[in-house]
Amino acid sequence: MKPRSINIFLLEGDPNGTRVAQISMSTIEAIAFRRNQMQGLRADFPEVEHTGVYILLGATDDGDLTAYIGQSESVWGRLARYNAKGNTHEPKDFWTDTIVLVSKDENLTGSHARYVEARLICEAANNPRWNLPNVQRPSDLGKLPLPERAAMDEFVDQAVTLAGALGCDIFRTIRGPAMEQPNAPLPASRP
Secondary structure, eight states, rough: OOOOOEEETTTTSSSOEEEEEEEETOOEEEEEEEEETTTTHHHHHHGGGGEEEEEEEOOOTTOOOEEEEEESHHHHHHHHHHTTTTTTTTOOEEEEEEEEEETTTTOOHHHHHHHOOOHHHHHTTTTTTBOOSSSOOOOOOOSOOOHHHHHHHHHHHHHHHHHHHHHHHHOOOOSSSSOOTTTTTOOOOOO
């Protein structure tokens, strides 16, 4: 990791509301919001309609931290489909919070987004506190020419930094035995 200057814009002035984080002199933009804030998001941030990667965050009914990492050539369209009432095909019942990662200059292609998605899934796998219900596992990251991979590796590095700055620890590497989750119920004692 290298030193970075990050600008975080609070749309409502609320640190728990809609937030946009950007690294100075970079084209990556991370937009974080709660699922119930989707209504007016597209009007305020039309870039959510572009190609990008999204991270759906939440917890299961059992309290297990859960995240789904995906990509789309229209992030807004994909999120709207997941959020549609009666969506039984791709239920994301755990989903409460979102981070969308896009390029301000609209230079991300579908191939770039698939590469970034695969790399972020690999990064998240280093944190056993989070359950990833992604069905497809990244197996082949070599689909981009070397110069494009280098650019997308920098995008991934910046995405990890921005997610952390927005309060999401899914990309925090945890080595050794998994740490107990905060607020996790204690196991029942045996007589």
